[in-house]
Amino acid sequence: MDVILPEQTHGQIGMEGKRGDGKYPVLYLLHGMSDDHTIWQRRTAIERYADRYHLAVIMPDGGKNSWYWDSPVDPTYNYETFVSIELISYIDSHYKTKADRTARAITGLSMGGHGAMYLAIRHQELFGAAGSTSGGVDIRPFPKNWGMSLRLGTIEENPENWENYTVTNMVHMLKPNALKMIIDC
DSSP: OEEEOOOGGGOSBOTTSSBOOSOBOEEEEEOOTTOOTTHHHHHSOHHHHHHHTTOEEEEOOOTTTOTTOBOSSOTTOBHHHIIIIIIHHHHHHHSOBOOSGGGEEEEEETHHHHHHHHHHHHTTTTOSEEEEESOOSOOTTOTTSTTHHHHHOOTTTOHHHHHHTOGGGGGGGOOTTSOEEEEEO
C-alpha cells in the first residue's frame, strides 16, 4: 500500500481553497489486473492532485486478480473486507482524515474500476463517491477471462456467483442520492 498526503507546506487549505480543520478527504485508488499499487506513482502525477485538492490518496495492493471481492470459493481472497473494513479503519486511525463517507471516494482502472463500483455500491455507508475508468461493470460475458473463475468458480458450476458479483446486477441496491458516480471508458 502507498499513501500520498498533500505537501505540508501548503497549509490547511481545503478543496474549496478555505482553511480547514487540518483533516484530509480521502481517495482510495485501485489498480487494474496484473498491476500493483505502485502503478499510479510510476505512470501518473497523482502527487500533484493530492497537493492541489488537499487530498489523501490511498493505493492498496489488490493482488494480481482479486477483483476486490471476498471470494466465495477461495477463502484466502478477502479483498472486499480488506479495502472496505480493515484498510479504511486503519487509515482513519493513523492519518488525519475526514472519517466520513462524504469525504471518502473510491475509484480505479479496469479491474480496479470494477472493484470501486462493486465496493461503493455494497458499502454506501462508507463511500460518498465512486468512479470507474474502463471497469468491467458486467463480468458475465467473460467467464474464461482474467482469472475471475478462480475467485467465483466457473460460471457453469456457480452461476449465482456470477450474477451476484456483477455490478450491473447491483444497481437496485443504490439508495437515492447516496453515491455520486462517474463511469468512464
